[in-house]
Amino acid sequence: MNKIVSLTNVTKSFQHKKAVNDISFSIGKGEVVAILGPNGAGKTTTISMILGLLKPSTGEVQLFGRQPQERQVREKIGTMLQEVSVMPGLKVREILELIRCYYPHRLAMPELIKLTGLTEQDMKTRAEKLSGGQKRRLSFALALAGNPELIILDEPTVGMDITSRNHFWQTVHQLAAQGKTIIFSTHYLQEADDAADRILLFKDGAIVADGTPAQIKASISKQSVSFIVDPEISLENLYLHSEIDDIYRKNNRVYVQSTNTDRVLELIFQEKIGARDIQIERGKLEEAFEQLTSAAKEAI
Amino acid sequence: MKAFQMQCKMEIIRILRNRYFVFWSIAMPILFYYIFTNVVNTNASDKGEWAAHYLMSMTAFSVMGSSIMTLGIRMVQERSQGWSTFIRITPLSDTVYFAAQMIGQSVIHVLSITIIFIAGFLINGVSLTALEWVLSGLWILLGSLPFLALGTVIGMMKKVETAAGVSNVLYMIMAVAGGMWTPLEFMPKIMQNIGKWLPSYNFGNGAWEIVTGSMPDWRNILILITYLALFMLLSKYIRRKTEAV
Numbered sequence: 212m213n214k215i216v217s218l219t220n221v222t223k224s225f226q227h228k229k230a231v232n233d234i235s236f237s238i239g240k241g242e243v244v245a246i247l248g249p250n251g252a253g254k255t256t257t258i259s260m261i262l263g264l265l266k267p268s269t270g271e272v273q274l275f276g277r278q279p280q281e282r283q284v285r286e287k288i289g290t291m292l293q294e295v296s297v298m299p300g301l302k303v304r305e306i307l308e309l310i311r312c313y314y315p316h317r318l319a320m321p322e323l324i325k326l327t328g329l330t331e332q333d334m335k336t337r338a339e340k341l342s343g344g345q346k347r348r349l350s351f352a353l354a355l356a357g358n359p360e361l362i363i364l365d366e367p368t369v370g371m372d373i374t375s376r377n378h379f380w381q382t383v384h385q386l387a388a389q390g391k392t393i394i395f396s397t398h399y400l401q402e403a404d405d406a407a408d409r410i411l412l413f414k415d416g417a418i419v420a421d422g423t424p425a426q427i428k429a430s431i432s433k434q435s436v437s438f439i440v441d442p443e444i445s446l447e448n449l450y451l452h453s454e455i456d457d458i459y460r461k462n463n464r465v466y467v468q469s470t471n472t473d474r475v476l477e478l479i480f481q482e483k484i485g486a487r488d489i490q491i492e493r494g495k496l497e498e499a500f501e502q503l504t505s506a507a508k509e510a511i
Numbered sequence: 512m513k514a515f516q517m518q519c520k521m522e523i524i525r526i527l528r529n530r531y532f533v534f535w536s537i538a539m540p541i542l543f544y545y546i547f548t549n550v551v552n553t554n555a556s557d558k559g560e561w562a563a564h565y566l567m568s569m570t571a572f573s574v575m576g577s578s579i580m581t582l583g584i585r586m587v588q589e590r591s592q593g594w595s596t597f598i599r600i601t602p603l604s605d606t607v608y609f610a611a612q613m614i615g616q617s618v619i620h621v622l623s624i625t626i627i628f629i630a631g632f633l634i635n636g637v638s639l640t641a642l643e644w645v646l647s648g649l650w651i652l653l654g655s656l657p658f659l660a661l662g663t664v665i666g667m668m669k670k671v672e673t674a675a676g677v678s679n680v681l682y683m684i685m686a687v688a689g690g691m692w693t694p695l696e697f698m699p700k701i702m703q704n705i706g707k708w709l710p711s712y713n714f715g716n717g718a719w720e721i722v723t724g725s726m727p728d729w730r731n732i733l734i735l736i737t738y739l740a741l742f743m744l745l746s747k748y749i750r751r752k753t754e755a756v
Binding site for chain 2: 262263264282285286288290292294297298299300301305308309310312313314337353357
């Protein structure tokens with residue numbers, strides 16, 4: 212595998228607090244990776260170290276087999292930072308022209324405009340007068356200005372409306388299809404599930420899961436069978452079966468949790484409890500996320 | 512090289528589009544100049560000499576202001592809005608970035624000096640020899656270095672509001688106490704003694720000497736160089752402290 216990013220036993224401490232604790236992973240060419248986790252999990256610290264803005268306390272970060280601060284690396288990466296960055300006094304077109312000329316393989320202006328959805332009106336607006344959504348489009352354009360091989364986006368869709376969010380992810384898919392490596396951080400599960408082909412799930416500065424969205428969902432396998440039943444009917448008998456992990460009622464439905472849903476169905480009919488409108492609920496990424504991140508909390 | 516030229520060009524555009532700059536560095540000094548040489552009766556013994564002297568005061572006042580305020584406040588702005596962080600991730604080197612800012616600022620100073628000199632000529636018909644015009648202009652351009660360094664110290668502050676407040680107060684105190692508004696000779700003895708040690712007085716005095724046909728004092732040059740070194744060290748020290756993460 213052609214390694215674009217590799218982190219080896221990276222730890223970052225601020226004063227006495229460990230923001231990132233001994234993480235290792237590598238990302239190959241063409242991967243689209245989501246760094247997912249709740250606030251304070253170490254996502255931004257990790258991204259800052261990948262970008263060379265922070266130095267790891269111990270361990271090593273390499274991009275394209277080099278140090279992140281090297282010029283050869285800088286020429287091949289593009290970033291969208293969480294903080295909105297504007298250069299007051301310049302129009303969008305001027306800023307883009309300025310930033311483009313820092314890079315040897317700059318992207319042609321018409322293509323840049325097309326990819327980012329900047330309008331002719333946006334291009335004439337001064338940076339300080341841009342709306343939140345326009346600023347995000349500008350930030351995205353700045354990230355792509357140097358036609359980078361590695362694109363790093365820190366919480367890219369914060370402050371975008373639905374239309375621009377859709378357009379944004381479409382463009383990301385387009386870029387991924389061109390073979391670009393993309394890393395983005397988010398705390399929206401849906402985004403990670405939809406856009407990434409690999410998720411690094413962060414919790415308390417450590418990686419608690421690393422795999423495709425499907426793998427992560429499967430590893431949790433919190434499946435259940437739900438149905439409607441006459442409230443008079445006792446469910447006592449179901450409790451007697453060891454295959455059933457938990458039974459609870461929610462919104463007039465009974466939920467029976469088990470790793471083996473086929474067996475649960477069998478039991479429901481066997482016990483003749485008169486269940487109606489039976490549904491099988493597959494594990495959702497959301498549940499996996501909650502389970503993984505809260506399980507780690509209990510361990511402390 | 513293209514990046515460098517572009518960077519300089521953009522720095523200049525940005526300063527010119529800044530309304531505060533145009534007001535404080537061009538309009539105000541010219542207005543003051545007009546008032547203190549024509550409206551207010553200053554009882555100057557030699558009207559021509561006073562017109563030239565005060566033209567230098569106001570030009571120095573303008574350049575000092577844009578050095579401290581424009582540069583400093585912009586640095587704070589860029590850092591607080593994350594622009595500086597973004598620039599660090601691009602291939603642009605720190606040296607090019609810094610050099611472009613300094614060159615942009617100097618081009619702006621040349622422009623301010625030229626405009627205010629022309630205003631002096633038009634308003635009061637100030638007449639100096641070609642050499643005096645050039646030398647006094649050069650003196651003001653180079654003498655602004657300590658103030659640019661002071662601007663970078665201001666630029667280390669965290670909030671734009673603080674930076675704007677502090678630089679305004681410093682600017683006004685230095686202008687008044689350094690004899691840029693009223694010459695030191697008309698001030699109480701104690702103010703004169705303090706004023707002579709301020710960078711603003713030594714900055715102005717070099718130009719005042721040039722327009723009376725002499726040369727800046729060695730003392731002026733030495734004091735300005737000392738302030739330059741002091742402010743540079745201070746700015747470097749603060750930066751090292753804040754970047755020690």
